[in-house]
Amino acid sequence: MKMELMQPFINSLDAVIAETMGCSAEIADVTMEEGNYKRTGIAALVGISGEIEGRVILDMEMAAAQQATADIAGAEGSLSEETARETVCELTNMVIGNAVTQLNNYGFKFRVHPPEIYALDAGLQGAADTEAVVLRFETPKGAVYLNIAVRYKQRRSGDRPGMIALCP
Amino acid sequence: MEFKPLTCEDKPKVRFLVVDDSVFARKNLCKMVQAFGGEIAGEAGDGIAAIAEYANTLPDIVLMDITMPKMEGIEAVEHIVRDHPEARIVMVSSVGYQDNILSALQKGARHFVQKPVKPEALYEIIRYVLNDTVAQTPATAGEVQS
Numbered sequence: 001m002k003m004e005l006m007q008p009f010i011n012s013l014d015a016v017i018a019e020t021m022g023c024s025a026e027i028a029d030v031t032m033e034e035g036n037y038k039r040t041g042i043a044a045l046v047g048i049s050g051e052i053e054g055r056v057i058l059d060m061e062m063a064a065a066q067q068a069t070a071d072i073a074g075a076e077g078s079l080s081e082e083t084a085r086e087t088v089c090e091l092t093n094m095v096i097g098n099a100v101t102q103l104n105n106y107g108f109k110f111r112v113h114p115p116e117i118y119a120l121d122a123g124l125q126g127a128a129d130t131e132a133v134v135l136r137f138e139t140p141k142g143a144v145y146l147n148i149a150v151r152y153k154q155r156r157s158g159d160r161p162g163m164i165a166l167c168p
Numbered sequence: 169m170e171f172k173p174l175t176c177e178d179k180p181k182v183r184f185l186v187v188d189d190s191v192f193a194r195k196n197l198c199k200m201v202q203a204f205g206g207e208i209a210g211e212a213g214d215g216i217a218a219i220a221e222y223a224n225t226l227p228d229i230v231l232m233d234i235t236m237p238k239m240e241g242i243e244a245v246e247h248i249v250r251d252h253p254e255a256r257i258v259m260v261s262s263v264g265y266q267d268n269i270l271s272a273l274q275k276g277a278r279h280f281v282q283k284p285v286k287p288e289a290l291y292e293i294i295r296y297v298l299n300d301t302v303a304q305t306p307a308t309a310g311e312v313q314s
Contacts, residue, residue: 072192089190090192093262093283097263098282104267105265
């Protein structure tokens with residue numbers, strides 16, 4: 001996967017975590033995955049279709065999701081898993097939305113689908129023939145995983161030099 | 169942060185319709201609206217429900233998400249403004265690319281706020297929109313932006 005496709009998502013996660021949870025997010029680990037992705041906590045997936053296609057998953061440890069809910073909504077006391085799911089969905093929406101805004105400003109046209117929450121333990125199916133990069137971010141409030149499986153759909157003429165499509 | 173209560177003409181409270189498919193996002197926006205001294209006239213989780221809810225409640229301001237199931241926010245804006253040219257709609261979305269913003273403004277939205285929403289930024293934009301008494305038609309909104 002090309003770094004220029006990943007970087008907007010990394011930047012966006014960092015900015016959204018800082019803005020909503022008031023803390024920093026440091027990349028602690030990067031791995032490649034070709035099979036199914038097994039969530040670690042509460043995960044939400046957003047599909048992307050168009051000149052860039054694929055899907056991105058935001059996966060938060062339960063403690064991090066609950067802390068995010070408390071930070072964003074100002075909720076106190078014991079928070080339900082359903083509320084934490086809603087938070088992860090909305091954070092995913094913000095992270096992907098901000099990232100695709102950057103990609104769109106490079107000239108790519110695509111559509112972002114509403115986030116879907118996943119509670120499967122057996123693993124999430126990645127996009128066919130698209131390798132996924134899994135980034136683990138450490139925050140003071142728990143780990144956050146970003147699983148990115150996106151690619152250029154087709155070679156475009158007139159792309160910016162730094163955004164050359166390499167897809168077959 | 170303390171906000172001076174919003175005012176609209178001679179009404180005691182500014183009434184809001186909050187449209188977002190995320191319950192969490194709606195709750196969060198409702199909380200901000202209440203901090204601004206506003207009142208929640210209604211909520212909707214998609215564009216179709218938003219059109220019906222607008223007609224039922226006739227709010228002073230609509231906060232409208234873009235990416236939603238059934239009908240997206242920009243299409244809902246087009247329907248609402250066609251029936252209610254005076255509608256004041258502020259788009260609130262994480263997807264802030266230029267095509268989207270321009271399209272929403274051309275359909276009659278008055279402003280755009282990107283998520284994550286900063287309460288002070290939203291407050292200033294709502295104040296601006298409430299004081300902007302010149303009703304924009306979709307055509308004039310397009311002229312302004314092009």
